[in-house]
Amino acid sequence: MSQVLFLSDPSQADVSPILGMANELITRGEKVTFFSSDVFKGPIEEIGAEFKAYNREVDVFQQRNESDEEKPKSGLISALLEPMKFIDDILVQIRGLKFDYAVFSPAYPYANIITQLLGIPKTEQAVIN
Structure with missing residues (x-):
């Protein structure tokens, strides 16, 4: 049984395809750990x-309301300027877990860094329209 890390931008377009892949792997006996936002927990x-x-304080993907007092940087800008805050949060949450490989959505910005730090191969889930 392999341990698989799934990394996804928390949008329906990114989660749905790899959720199906995760389901198939679980059916085959793989153990899956899946990172996303609380919207997709169920x-x-x-x-x-x-x-x-994702830690809400560093979640570059989270949706913010227009009424938020302090206008935060967009997710992409935050990702480019402060990627290690986000990556460190993920690494802290998976500390002590060993993964055989990672699967990620095509738009996931940190897959290369995270898989290099963990020393595991990665598989990109292609989106077919």
């Missing part, structure tokens, strides 16, 4: 994957 846990949430 569907992720329903397939039997371990859900891990």
Whole structure:
């Protein structure tokens, strides 16, 4: 049984395709840990994957309301300017876990860095329209 790390931008377009892949791997006996935002916790846990949430304070993907007093940087700008805050949060949450490989959505910005730090291969899930 392999341990698989799934990394996804928390959008329906990115989560749906790799959620299906995670479900198939779980059916085959793989153990899946899946990072996303709280919005997708239910569907992720329903397939039997371990859900891990991005820390809300460093979640560059989270949606913010127009009424937020302090206008935060966009997710992409934050990702480019402060990627290690986000990456460090993920690494802290998976400390002590060993993964055989990672699967990530095509738009996921940190897959190369995270898989290099963990010393594991990565697989990009292609989106087919």
